[in-house]
Amino acid sequence: MNAPPKLLAISSPGGHWIQLTRLCERLEDRYSIIYAMPNTLFNSAATLGGRKVYSITDVSADDKWRLIPCTLQVLYILLKERPQAILSTGAAPGAVAVWLGKLLRIRTIWVDSIANVRQISRAGRLAQKQADVFLTQWEHLSDGQSVLFKGAVL
Amino acid sequence: MIFVAVGTQFPFDRLISYVDAWVGQNHEQGVAQIAGGEYLPQHLRWERFMPATTFNQHLQAAELIISHAGMGNIITALENHTPIIVMNRQHALGEHRNDHQLDGLEWMGKLPGVYTASTQDELYALLDRRHELQAASAAPDSRRQALADFIDQAIRT
Numbered sequence: 001m002n003a004p005p006k007l008l009a010i011s012s013p014g015g016h017w018i019q020l021t022r023l024c025e026r027l028e029d030r031y032s033i034i035y036a037m038p039n040t041l042f043n044s045a046a047t048l049g050g051r052k053v054y055s056i057t058d059v060s061a062d063d064k065w066r067l068i069p070c071t072l073q074v075l076y077i078l079l080k081e082r083p084q085a086i087l088s089t090g091a092a093p094g095a096v097a098v099w100l101g102k103l104l105r106i107r108t109i110w111v112d113s114i115a116n117v118r119q120i121s122r123a124g125r126l127a128q129k130q131a132d133v134f135l136t137q138w139e140h141l142s143d144g145q146s147v148l149f150k151g152a153v154l
Numbered sequence: 155m156i157f158v159a160v161g162t163q164f165p166f167d168r169l170i171s172y173v174d175a176w177v178g179q180n181h182e183q184g185v186a187q188i189a190g191g192e193y194l195p196q197h198l199r200w201e202r203f204m205p206a207t208t209f210n211q212h213l214q215a216a217e218l219i220i221s222h223a224g225m226g227n228i229i230t231a232l233e234n235h236t237p238i239i240v241m242n243r244q245h246a247l248g249e250h251r252n253d254h255q256l257d258g259l260e261w262m263g264k265l266p267g268v269y270t271a272s273t274q275d276e277l278y279a280l281l282d283r284r285h286e287l288q289a290a291s292a293a294p295d296s297r298r299q300a301l302a303d304f305i306d307q308a309i310r311t
Contacts, residue, residue, distance in 0.1 A: 014162060014225075015227075016225075018226040018229045019225060023301065026303075084309065087305060107308075117261055121254075133308040150300060151297045151298065151301030151304060152297045153229065153297075154228075
């Protein structure tokens with residue numbers, strides 16, 4: 001029997017991470033999932049639930065210089081783990097992963113956070129052209145082609 | 155016990171001070187997670203940040219959760235079957251980078267077990283009828299499964 005395909009799941013901490021892990025719970029029987037998230041003081045084994053989580057440098061719209069370490073770390077994870085696909089719920093670290101995934105020809109899937117009701121998130125707009133599959137969790141934000149609605153975490 | 159949590163990214167002094175004053179007036183017990191806030195509660199027990207195990211203990215002990223309008227706490231409250239009141243951060247007051255928490259308030263209020271307030275009056279009105287607030291019975295599931303199944307399919311094609 002073949003080993004399950006590897007999936008890299010990557011997001012910011014907080015709500016993005018909660019949404020990501022709730023989706024990954026439904027995929028864990030079908031994939032070998034590797035996680036990456038900016039590490040904070042408040043993450044303990046309990047939050048991570050025994051998952052293998054790479055710690056990366058956090059980056060946001062307010063501190064663009066951190067893009068460099070973050071990009072290098074995500075690149076290292078991708079080269080080392082060679083996942084078949086990347087899944088992200090945002091924000092900026094996910095956009096970094098999607099850009100690198102495009103470069104390395106790894107399939108990328110973006111799920112825009114359900115918190116973005118009125119418009120696609122800023123990080124989402126940065127990832128949109130690069131992502132192979134771009135999903136919103138709001139039907140009214142879908143155009144049925146480049147932005148799809150296929151369900152939501154709630 | 156009331157548990158107030160504002161996430162880890164930004165402070166939310168307005169919410170903490172409203173709840174602190176209410177708890178003082180009503181002789182209730184509460185715990186607050188205040189992040190980098192400048193306002194230090196007089197009546198609530200508080201910590202800036204807490205490890206996930208402590209956070210979860212407070213969450214499980216709480217009869218009511220009060221939070222900024224962030225998805226993490228909303229999903230966690232739903233999963234714990236505890237009613238949650240959320241108040242949106244305001245961009246104009248420097249409480250967040252944009253107003254997406256305000257944009258989300260309307261639909262959040264339609265989720266079972268989630269109550270929304272955008273002002274102190276609305277928050278206090280909800281707190282005054284706190285014993286009537288209902289928790290969600292079960293987290294909605296079919297939309298989540300549909301999304302996970304589509305992601306699975308999208309990876310394989």
